Amino acid sequence: MSNTSKSTHFEGFGMEYVDQKKTDGNLLLSPAFWQMAGLMALAVRLITGWIYWGGASRRLIYAPLKLDPTSHAYLANKLVHAAPGMAFDLSGVMYWLLAHGTLLYISIIFFTLVELVVGVGLIIGFATRLMSLISIGLACTLMVIFGWMGTTCLDEWTMAAFGFATASVTLITGGGKYSVDQLFQSKFEKNNMNWARWLTSGPLPLSMPQLVKFSVIMGGLSILFTVAFYGYNFGALVTPLGKRIDNANHYVALSQAKIDGNKIDVNSYINAGPDTQGAYITQVTVMQNNQAIATYPATSLKDPTAVTINNQFAPWSTCKAMPYAVRCQLGSKATWSFTLPKDSSLNAAQPITLQFSNVEGKIFKTTIK
DSSP states (O other), rough: HHHHEEEETTTTEEEEEEEOOOTTTOOOOOHHHHHHHHHHHHHHHHHHHHHHHHHHHHIIIIOGGGGGSSSSSHHHHHHHGGGOGGGGOOOHHHHHHHTTTHHHHHHHHHHHHHHHHEEEHHHHHHHHHHHHHEEEEEEHHHHHHHHOOOSSSOOOHHHHHHHHHHHHHHHHOOOOOOSSSGHHHHHHHHTTTHHTTSSSSSSOSSSSSHHHHHHHHHHHHHHHHHHHHHHHBBSSSSSSSSOSSSSSSSSEEEEEEETTTEEEEEEEEESSSSSSSOOOEEEEEEEETTTEEEEOOHHTOOOOOTTTEETTTSSSSSSOOOOOEEETTTTTTTEEEEETTTOOOTTTOEEEEEEEEEETEEEEEEEEE
């Protein structure tokens, strides 16, 4: 079989699009094809870049309190909220990081700078394929940490799934004609630097069948990433809709309750519920033999002589006394200390139960040891 080719001139690209059919039947694609492919994906590249730029610029320019460890707006607050539902039971890793303030701060700054570089890189089309690959990594990180959250529209899962898919597109197409990468394409071609195109833009060293296979693989990975995490977090694939972590109703986990003289200590952990509102504790009751030995209504919960609250993640996610309740944010961990009334009488030989009541009337219990 003889070699055949045909040429068509594309106005504005300054070159011909050449379909070269080799003896093995593989179709090679010219630089003009890749310029056009990148141009067709221009909106995807710009919007993806803007999203990452927006995330970084909010912290660096418009809302610097998000990078201030002494502020309640510090990004650690959102990480505390996300920790209870992290994928693959990685909450222990997150809590370890939250316990090491310096390392946490370095990680947040690093993540912010990566978002900034990826955002700007995609917007101007610099190292487009490398930025797209890093963007895929960011999407995976966001999905693992935040993908379970969202009480209405599953916002975090949607953003992570969207980021993975759009980055897959620009990873294939590159930046196209309107990109900084375009300035270096002639140099790459002259010096036969095919490896550089895997990091920037321009023709990939792939034949048409290889390009089709690569595109199908990236499309398949995008679908798998999206559907698998949806099923993992929310079900509704082969089972009824059932969220792995309840992100609509708060749950107060109580542990390590103990009594020492006239003091009762207990640890609370808000390990489920929405991050947009707190769990409101309106009353705490000490029970024995089905009788209330001591009751702490909202007025007592804000009285430091009766109740003190030590928050593990202050000033970020906390349990904070308010006029009508104690508001505990999602992911918060706190140690409560109750001073028993002088006239209270407890029998150490009988079980003692401590119960928290929230504003909805739900009761959360633990046994005092």
